[in-house]
Structures are given as C-alpha cells and as structure tokens.
Amino acid sequence: MGDALLTSLSALVVSGGVFYLLLGTIVGLVFGIIPGLGGPTALALLIPLTFGLDTTAAMFLAGGIMGAIPFGGSVTAILLNTPGTAPNAATVFDGYPMTLEGRAGEALGAAATASSIGGIFGILILFAVLPVAREIILAFAPPEFFMLAVLGLCAIAVSSDGKMLKGLIAACLGLMIAFVGYDNVSGTVRFAFGIDYLWDGIPLIPALIGLFAIAQIVSLYLAGGSITENPTAVRVNRVGDGIRAVFRHWPTLLRGSGIGALVGAVPGVGGTVAAFLSYSVTVQTSKDPESFGKGNIQGVIAPEASNNAREGGALIPTLAFGIPGSAEMAVFLGLLVLHGLQPGPSLLLNNMSVITSLMLSIAIASVLASVLCLMVARRLALITLIDVNFLVPVILSVSLVGAYALNSSMYDAIVAVIFGAVGYLMIRFDYPRLPLVIAMFLGEVLEVSYRQSMMIARGDWTVFFTRPLSLVLFLLVILSLSVPFIRYLLRRRGANRESTAP
C-alpha cells in the first residue's frame, strides 16, 4: 500500500493531478452549496467528462468532488438556514442561531476545521481497514458473493425508513432492469424485444444521469423561484475562534468522526443518519443540553465531523465488495466501471494506486474545500440567489450531451430521459431510488454467482447454507429483514410499559 501511495503522490504532484483535484473541489463546493443538487448529481454529470482522462486523473476529479460536497452544503446551512445537502440539516440547528448572534465566522471556522479533520479521520479508517478487507474477500467464493449481494440489497431496502416494502420493490425493479441483454453464462439475449441496442443491456451511466440529474431537473422546474430570496447581511469574522473551539472540544470531534466512519460503512444508512446521530449523541452526553439549538458550537462540530468522515467509511463496502453504501457511491461505481475497473478483489489486488489516489484526493479536498470556503464563504452563499430557471436548461443540456458523449449514441440520451421520468415518478410516489440503482449494479454479480454456485455444487442449493461464511451472511439477511418487525415489537413493549406505569 505504501508503494501505491507514493505512486499516487507522484501523480498528484508531477502529472497534473493537482489541477483535477482543485477543479473537483470547486465543482463539489458549488454542487454542495446548491440545495437539491448534491453529490450524486455532480458525479453523474462528471462521469462522461472523465472518459478521455486516465483513471488516476478521474479519481482526483471524483475525490475532489466527494471531499468538497459535504462542507459546501454547510455554508448555506450556517449562513442562510438552507442546508445544501440533507446531512447538513443537522448543522442548521446550531449553525444558523450562531449566525443570528453575529458568530457566523466562528461557526464556519468550526465547521471547516471539523470537516477537514473528519474527512482525514474517515480516510485513515479506510486506510486501516482495506488490508483486512482484502484478506476477507479472498475467503469469498460464489456462494458468499451471492449472499453478500442479497444482503446488500436487503440492508439498503430496509434502511429506507418506513419504506421497506417500497425499497424491496425498487430493488426487484433494479434487478429486472439489470437482467436485460446478454446472459453472461448462456449467451442468450433476454428481454431485448428485438431492439439491437438492448443486447448489451441498459447502459448504466445514462440511466444514472437520468435517475439523478434529470429527475432533479424536473423537481427544480416544479419548485421554481430561487433557493433563497433574502440572504441576511452576514459578516464572516472571528474564524480563528471557531478553529480553536474544535480543538477545545476534541472529544466531540472524535466522537462525531467515529460515528460518521462507522455509520458510513453500513450500506444504505447514509450521511443524514450519521450527522443526526452524531448531533443527538453530543446533546445527550452534554452537561448543558439546553444550550443546543441556541448556538452551541458543539452542535456544529459534531455533525460536520461525522458528515465528512462517512465518505471514508462508505468507501469500505463500495471498494472492497462492490456494494455501494449510498447513492453517491453507486454513481461512483459507475465511474469505476466506465474506466474498466471492477470493485472487489481484483481492484484491491491489482489497482491499489487507484484507491490510494482516491483516498488522497478526498482527504486533501476536505481540507482544500474548507480553506477555499472560508476565503469566499460570503460570495459562495450568493449562489443560492440564482434563479432556478437558469439552472434547469443548463443542467439538462449538460446531462444530455454527457449521456450522448459516452458512446456517441443518441439512444443513450433517450435512455437518460426515460430514466429521468422513472426517477421523478419514484420521487413522486415515494419509492426510494437507491435500492433500484444498487440492484442495477448488483444484478450481474447476483445472477452469475448464483449460477456458479449451482454449478460448483452440482445443483445442490444447500451450498448457500452449508458453508460457514455464507450461512453467517444468510443469517444477516434474515436479521436485516426482521429489523422493522423488531422495531415494532420494541415500540409495543415500550408503549405497554408506559401504559402500566403508575
């Protein structure tokens, strides 16, 4: 891993990686600041642009975006009471009251420092875990990969709070889409209905551009207006006080970073849960819980540290097992696939420098984004004044040209629009998009590993339950599917206890 890190450092310094990293960081900041856009949209639009770049440069660009997005969203959360991305909502509770008290600079300083350290913490965790993950993966055979894919899908579907059924239905729909085209084992073309274009299956990247960027365009079109109408005249000063406060409250910083990295590693749980969990634990463990929500700086440090640390955590299942932990990671997998990389054992064994480039760029972007933001925070917040009417045609044009450019095929642009409609309808009818996207990625792994397992075991399906590791994964599948029922039983017990209390 040391050699790979040196290769990445050399690519960063000598081969122009700094340019891509800086570009990615700026793009990430802008997409983080504009509410509703966020990481998946930024990465989906970026993928076609990386086609002409070498893989390392593409990693610097993507890492820059992934490292900068979390902090970009906190600028508007603190200054304008408008979180740029969902996880930044927890920062609003104490960040905006600090702005109202004239302590915006302090809040931004604390958020920037906590984000930077959180980002680096998450990457260090990833750095420590990857060698272990590599050994674990080598113990996996087709039955384990099959069970792991099932577990990934179930965990993500179940984590869609209160929408387990719709999450599972979305996952089935994603699998059904994934099975279109050549069957890799028998060579039969399935579900193509005589359309030659579908022989290779439904292209992933145009579908991702549709599901995230185009679906978002429709939402923006319907929302209209601008993100905020009246930004208060904010003065950004006393930044140093905020930076110092982070080091003074180091247990909050460490706890937030730890929660972020841990929760980020659980597929589907995501940054919002991590940020709110980190915030609520900080409130619960505080000696002065009443001060939260009124401008307590620890209420900014905890969610911001957690928000950036989860990027490193989320990369563990994404890189090691090919199971993306979030929508952003799902789109990132699309980027890897476009560059001919298959997440999992081969990536960890043969392309370590790609991973170290990504880790390096996320860590540096976390710091760079914070520094850049502190320099121009006030001006960056004005981005939210842009009339949405300008965003819609710009994003649509970039999306469709990008979808076309991948294979020089207008059919890809048509697919992007169709998936844009699918994505919007899923938002409209409350079906989570994440299980669909992840199922589209895992469909092939799931089917091929199932059929390989059956061939190895000569048709004996008990192979999934007789191998210890596979059995453990199966039990985890059952456990994940039981979560809502367990939650129901716990709530009922709690309610019974309350009703019988004197």
Add this chain to the structure above:
Amino acid sequence: MTASRRLSEALPSLVLLGVAAFYAWVSFDYSAQTRAIPLGVAGLAILLVLVDLASQGEGAVARRIRRVISGSGAPSPVPGLDGQAGQRHAARHELAAFGWIAGFLVLAIVTGFYIAIPLYVIAYLRIHGGKPILVAAATGLGLVAVLYGLFEILLGYEVFGGLITGDYL
C-alpha cells in the same frame, strides 16, 4: 376514501404489478437455467406489490401489515417530492416539465445539440422563465460555447450534429 381516490393511490402499485407480471410471462421464453433468477425476481416483485396493495386499505389486515412492515399502523403519508408529505404538484405542471425535456430531446435529435441548445434555452427562459430575450440569448449562446469548448476542444468528442446533417442516432 372514495373509490376513485383509492384507485389513483393504488395506480403505481398496479402498474408495477403489470410490469412484473409481463416480465415473468416473457421469461418463460428462455431455458430453465436462463430464466431461473429473472423469474424468481419477477415472482418476488409480484408478491411484494400484492402485499403493498393489501397494506393500502383501512381494514384490520392492512393496519397489521403496516405495523409489521413500517413499525406503525398509521397510513402512509401522501407522498410528495423528496418524501415531503402533501407537496404534490399539479399533473399539468409535471407534464409541462416533461414536455420541455422531451421537446429538447426531439429538437436535439433532429437538428443536433449546437442548434437545439440555444433554441431550447432561449425558448425556455423567454416563455417559461419570462426573462428578457437578450439575457436568454446570451445564456443559450454562452452555454453552447462552453459545451463546445469542453467537449470538442478539450475532450475531443464530436457532438451529435442531428439527423438533418446525416448523423446516425
């Protein structure tokens, strides 16, 4: 709840049921090994959609299913954008949004991106956004210039010229 309201709320599930049933039916065209997983997934989808439909009612069974699945017997909130209850938009506005997107796509297919983008941006900003024509034109032409620079000059892509120039889809 009226029958028509109940039907409109069940419509997405019914459409999904139709899609899954059609998928399962088509998969019977393939050999047993080739269809095993797709058929299994389609069957599972049908089962899940049926449970979802059963959970949408107001009876004891529906409430019990909701309790087990979501941990609460309360009916699901009216879905809206990004899961925010009650923020639905009028269907004509939604259709208009897709109309603009489809219109741009058709224009791009016929005339190519470099003609379609300024035409679409100007029309959109003028008609939908109510912006002055000069602002709309500057935005449209500026966007084309940026995309040309990015794709053709920097990345070396040849962007679609449209059916009128003889390009293939």
